[in-house]
Amino acid sequence: MVGPARFMNLLSCFELGIIDVLRENPGMTAAKLGDAVGAKPDAVEQLLHLLVKEGFVSHDEGSGAYALDALAGVAEADLRRALTYMNMIKVVALRQLFYLTDSVRTGTLVGLKELYGAEGTLYGAVADHRDLRESWATLMDNVTANIDPWFFGNVDIPAGARVLDLAGNTGLGAIHTYQHKASPGLRVTTFDLPEKEKECLENFRAHGVDEHCSFIGGNVFEGIPKGFDVVLIKHFLDMFDKDDVFRILQGVHSSLEVGGQVNIMVPVYPENIKDTDNYNVDFFPAFFIGCTMAQGGPQKLSTYRGWLEECGFEVTKAVTKDPAEVPRDVIPVQAILCATKTA
Amino acid sequence: MVGPARFMNLLSCFELGIIDVLRENPGMTAAKLGDAVGAKPDAVEQLLHLLVKEGFVSHDEGSGAYALDALAGVAEADLRRALTYMNMIKVVALRQLFYLTDSVRTGTLVGLKELYGAEGTLYGAVADHRDLRESWATLMDNVTANIDPWFFGNVDIPAGARVLDLAGNTGLGAIHTYQHKASPGLRVTTFDLPEKEKECLENFRAHGVDEHCSFIGGNVFEGIPKGFDVVLIKHFLDMFDKDDVFRILQGVHSSLEVGGQVNIMVPVYPENIKDTDNYNVDFFPAFFIGCTMAQGGPQKLSTYRGWLEECGFEVTKAVTKDPAEVPRDVIPVQAILCATKTA
Numbered sequence: 237m238v239g240p241a242r243f244m245n246l247l248s249c250f251e252l253g254i255i256d257v258l259r260e261n262p263g264m265t266a267a268k269l270g271d272a273v274g275a276k277p278d279a280v281e282q283l284l285h286l287l288v289k290e291g292f293v294s295h296d297e298g299s300g301a302y303a304l305d306a307l308a309g310v311a312e313a314d315l316r317r318a319l320t321y322m323n324m325i326k327v328v329a330l331r332q333l334f335y336l337t338d339s340v341r342t343g344t345l346v347g348l349k350e351l352y353g354a355e356g357t358l359y360g361a362v363a364d365h366r367d368l369r370e371s372w373a374t375l376m377d378n379v380t381a382n383i384d385p386w387f388f389g390n391v392d393i394p395a396g397a398r399v400l401d402l403a404g405n406t407g408l409g410a411i412h413t414y415q416h417k418a419s420p421g422l423r424v425t426t427f428d429l430p431e432k433e434k435e436c437l438e439n440f441r442a443h444g445v446d447e448h449c450s451f452i453g454g455n456v457f458e459g460i461p462k463g464f465d466v467v468l469i470k471h472f473l474d475m476f477d478k479d480d481v482f483r484i485l486q487g488v489h490s491s492l493e494v495g496g497q498v499n500i501m502v503p504v505y506p507e508n509i510k511d512t513d514n515y516n517v518d519f520f521p522a523f524f525i526g527c528t529m530a531q532g533g534p535q536k537l538s539t540y541r542g543w544l545e546e547c548g549f550e551v552t553k554a555v556t557k558d559p560a561e562v563p564r565d566v567i568p569v570q571a572i573l574c575a576t577k578t579a
Numbered sequence: 580m581v582g583p584a585r586f587m588n589l590l591s592c593f594e595l596g597i598i599d600v601l602r603e604n605p606g607m608t609a610a611k612l613g614d615a616v617g618a619k620p621d622a623v624e625q626l627l628h629l630l631v632k633e634g635f636v637s638h639d640e641g642s643g644a645y646a647l648d649a650l651a652g653v654a655e656a657d658l659r660r661a662l663t664y665m666n667m668i669k670v671v672a673l674r675q676l677f678y679l680t681d682s683v684r685t686g687t688l689v690g691l692k693e694l695y696g697a698e699g700t701l702y703g704a705v706a707d708h709r710d711l712r713e714s715w716a717t718l719m720d721n722v723t724a725n726i727d728p729w730f731f732g733n734v735d736i737p738a739g740a741r742v743l744d745l746a747g748n749t750g751l752g753a754i755h756t757y758q759h760k761a762s763p764g765l766r767v768t769t770f771d772l773p774e775k776e777k778e779c780l781e782n783f784r785a786h787g788v789d790e791h792c793s794f795i796g797g798n799v800f801e802g803i804p805k806g807f808d809v810v811l812i813k814h815f816l817d818m819f820d821k822d823d824v825f826r827i828l829q830g831v832h833s834s835l836e837v838g839g840q841v842n843i844m845v846p847v848y849p850e851n852i853k854d855t856d857n858y859n860v861d862f863f864p865a866f867f868i869g870c871t872m873a874q875g876g877p878q879k880l881s882t883y884r885g886w887l888e889e890c891g892f893e894v895t896k897a898v899t900k901d902p903a904e905v906p907r908d909v910i911p912v913q914a915i916l917c918a919t920k921t922a
Contacts, residue, residue, distance in 0.1 A: 237665060237908065238858045239582020241865040244676040248865070251680040275683045278820035282864035282876040283683070288852050289860050295852070322580060331674040333587040337594040340618045340626070477621035509631050509638070515581045517632050521625035522584040522591070533625040565580065 240330065245286045247322045254280060255307060258293065262303035269302065317382075318565035320375050327371035328358065329527045336526035345530045358528040380408055380471075383501070383557075383570055388416035390555060390572045391499040393466055396421030400464040402488070403456055403472045404428050407436035410449045413468065424449045427461060456484055460491040467492065470501040473540070475524065475532040485547040492577045498549065500575075503534045503568035504556055514559040514569045537571045549575035583673065588629045590665045597623060598650060601636065605646035612645065660725075661908035663718050670714035671701065672870045679869035688873045701871040723751055723814075726844070726900075726913055731759035733898060733915045734842040736809055739764030743807040745831065746799055746815045747771050750779035750792065756811065757788045767792045770804060799827055803834040810835065813844040816883070818867065818875040828890035835920045841892065843918075846877045846911035847899055857902040857912045880914045892918035 249255055253273045258264060261272075266284070270277035284302060287293040294305040307315075332347030339346045348354040352368070354361035362369040393399060396419055401409040404426035413424045424445075426436050430453030440446040452461050457480070460467075467488050473481050488498050505516050516534060524532040535543075541551050553574035562569060592598055596616045601607060604615075609627070613620035627645060630636040637648040650658075675690030682689045691697040695711070697704035705712040736742060739762055744752040747769035756767045767788075769779050773796030783789040795804050800823070803810075810831050816824050831841055848859050859877060867875040878886075884894050896917035905912060 237586065237661075237668060238861040238910065239586045240668065240673050240676055241862045243580065243582045244679045244869065245861075245865040248679045248683065248869075252683060276686060276820065276874070278874065278876075279683045279686075279864075279868050282868060285848065285852055285860045285864055289855075291853070318580075325580060325583065326677060330583050331677050333583055334669060334674050336587045336591045340591065340595060340622045343619060343622075477619065505628065509628055510634070512632075517628045518581040518588075519584045521622075521628055522588040525622050525625060526587065526591075531619070531621065533621075567581065 242286065243322070244326070244330070245283055246292075247319075247326060249283055249287055250319055250322075252280075252283075254284070255293075255304070258302055258304050259308070263299075263301040265300040265302070267300075314563060314565070317378060317563065320378050321565055321567070324371045324375040327367055329523055332527045333522055336522055339526045339530050343530050345527070347526060357530070376471075377408070379566075379568070380412075382566070383568075384409070384412045384470075385416070386557065386570070387470065387499075387501045387572060388412065390553070391468075391574055392497075393417040393419075393422070395419035397423075397465040398463060399424045399466045399468060400452075400461065400491075401426050401468045401470070402460065402484075403469070405436075406432050407439040407449065407451070409468060409470055410436075411439065411443045411445055414445045414448050415443075418448075422448060425461075425464070426451050427454060427456070429453065429455065456487060460487045462491045464491065465493075465496055467496070467498045468500075469498060473500060473502045474520070474534045475529050477531045478543070480531075481543060482547060485544060485549070489548045489577055494577055494579060496577045498544075498575050498577075500540070500544075500573040501570055502540065502573070504537045504540065504571040505534050506569075507536055507538060509536075514562070515567050516569055519567050534568075537573070540571070540573055544573060544575045548577060548579060550578045551575045585629065586665070587669070587673070588626055589635075590662075590669060592626055592630060593662055593665075595623075595626075597627070598636075598647070601645055601647050602651070606642075606644040608643040608645070610643075657906060657908070660721060660906065663721050664908055664910070667714045667718040670710055672866055675870045676865055679865055682869045682873050686873050688870070690869060700873070719814075720751075722909075722911070723755075725909070726911075727752070727755045727813075728759070729900065729913070730813065730842075730844045730915060731755065733896070734811075734917055735840075736760040736762075736765070738762035740766075740808040741806060742767045742809045742811060743795075743804065743834075744769050744811045744813070745803065745827075746812070748779075749775050750782040750794070752811060752813055753779075753792045754782065754786045754788055757791050758786075761791075765791060768804075768807070769794050770797060770799070772796065772798065799830060803830045805834045807834065808836075808839055810839070810841045811843075812841060816843060816845045817863070817877045818872050820874045821886070823874075824886060825890060828887060828892070832891045832920055837920055837922060839920045841887075841918050841920075843883070843887075843916040844913055845883065845916070847880045847883065847914040848877050849912075850879055850881060852879075857905070858910055859912055862910050877911075880916070883914070883916055887916060887918045891920060891922060893921045894918045 257272045266277040266281040269280045288295045291305050292307045294303050331351055335346035348361050352361055352365050362372050404410055405428055407426045410424040410426045433451045433453055436451045440449045521533050537554055537556055541554050544551050556571040559569050600615045609620040609624040613623045631638045634648050635650045637646050674694055678689035691704050695704055695708050705715050747753055748771055750769045753767040753769045776794045776796050779794045783792045864876045880897055880899055884897050887894055899914040902912050
């Protein structure tokens with residue numbers, strides 16, 4: 237019940253610059269902090285109560301002095317990543333969630349429509365709205381940079397393979413594939429909507445991989461290109477309800493020869509939904525349905541395994557990242573499924 | 580970080596009618612629930628994950644059947660009160676909190692302005708906007724009805740006293756005063772902005788107390804009427820920063836004769852701000868500053884006691900409601916301070 241207030245109270249202390257000022261000048265009072273950040277001292281004192289309660293900031297009642305407590309021990313990179321998450325949730329989700337019930341009923345993103353006049357999904361809206369784009373893209377780049385090494389450490393890409401990165405956006409996944417799995421003759425192709433082509437090819441050139449990477453424009457629901465040995469599906473299946481996941485997996489199946497491989501990375505719910513060691517169940521349903529796609533959400537690893545088998549694949553590997561290895565501020569617990577077309 | 584998503588996921592299951600349907604028909608699958616409430620089964624399944632995780636709803640993996648778990652044992656009145664709170668937070672706070680930082684910087688309610696075009700405080704905006712008014716008034720009536728018996732059980736109103744209910748809105752506090760403390764000659768006067776007079780007098784007539792109750796129009800910051808033995812200040816001081824609280828207390832002091840009494844009810848923070856047995860610190864700072872007043876927030880009981888003494892009162896009673904007696908869904912932990920003008 238107090239979740240929304242807690243969320244913005246904490247984030248606002250960062251946005252106002254209170255935490256940065258305290259880091260530079262420990263021991264300031266609410267009056268001095270108010271002067272420094274351009275806020276009334278009464279408001280500073282009110283907002284800092286929560287941070288004192290949580291042990292993030294210390295407060296000396298006698299002198300009125302504040303200083304960083306637990307926050308002093310958080311590494312800069314960890315703090316920046318957590319704030320990137322919080323900013324994305326603020327911009328992409330906080331107001332939009334108000335309309336969650338209407339979004340469920342209509343199967344559309346009512347919040348995006350009301351707040352931005354946007355039809356369609358978040359992925360369309362980010363093209364037109366800078367605040368959405370910046371908060372979303374910053375987080376996604378962060379997520380990709382942190383998780384891709386784990387993905388490529390776990391999947392096998394045969395030397396010289398022809399690899400298709402399904403829904404590969406503007407090429408980052410293809411670039412990472414080449415960088416992590418370079419071999420003589422390896423070719424990686426990004427497959428996404430035609431309007432991504434220009435930026436994608438620029439990215440290939442900027443990273444010096446344009447001789448090894450290419451782009452094909454199209455729509456995954458209208459036909460997946462043939463002629464590839466390996467298909468990668470990263471950060472994608474969780475965006476869709478079961479019927480569309482099946483259309484995607486069946487499309488990949490049609491595009492591959494027998495023996496062809498698909499390597500999937502997707503956030504998963506714990507097998508026991510009551511597990512409390514991650515927050516995926518707490519976040520993704522409302523986030524996908526109310527804020528990004530008006531459908532979708534992760535499944536359990538066992539569900540994805542079953543769906544792959546139903547679509548004609550043999551699952552050769554299925555691993556979930558240990559939640560204990562995921563920083564507490566990183567919400568998705570990712571899994572990798574590797575599978576081979578058997579018939 | 581997942582607070583906003585958890586909040587709306589839970590509330591949305593009620594808004595969609597999923598919980599009511601499950602109460603009537605335990606054992607329904609996501610497919611049947613989706614049919615019953617007009618939502619895609621995939622979305623129903625996603626949103627119910629959190630309720631299963633929290634033990635509110637049970638799920639049989641084999642049959643896919645859902646049934647109420649802990650929610651089955653919640654009394655109807657308790658559930659209705661909790662939902663009244665959640666609806667108020669959704670309508671009055673969820674989207675508005677997005678603008679908290681700007682509200683702190685400008686000392687204005689940027690969220691109310693952006694979302695409703697409203698200038699001023701929530702108390703002005705509720706007059707013009709039905710959704711705000713209904714969610715807010717429903718909660719406030721609920722709060723008042725639940726807490727006023729405790730207040731009147733703890734304060735002394737001498738027989739035949741002339742009582743002023745400061746910022747008494749449309750008379751509910753005056754009506755309760757007469758009902759709880761009736762004595763020969765007791766007169767209770769509601770003091771609030773002149774535009775409240777008509778509705779207030781109607782309320783007095785409707786409750787049959789119009790012979791004992793009256794209304795005076797005015798502004799607490801421009802002069803408090805004299806000629807009263809007892810002043811009540813309920814649900815009001817927490818709306819203001821220290822300078823305005825002092826103006827109010829000094830105004831009350833000026834209006835009273837020596838020996839006159841003031842009885843205050845106000846939510847308070849725990850003396851040890853790190854106490855975890857209530858959520859006042861988690862909720863009120865962001866709520867007052869970002870959603871209702873652009874200032875204010877409760878203080879500790881000891882702070883209010885000190886402020887009363889600074890303003891020329893002797894505190895004769897200061898009690899805080901035991902948080903253990905407050906239902907878990909009721910956020911404010913109220914305190915009563917009784918004081919006498921000494922000089």
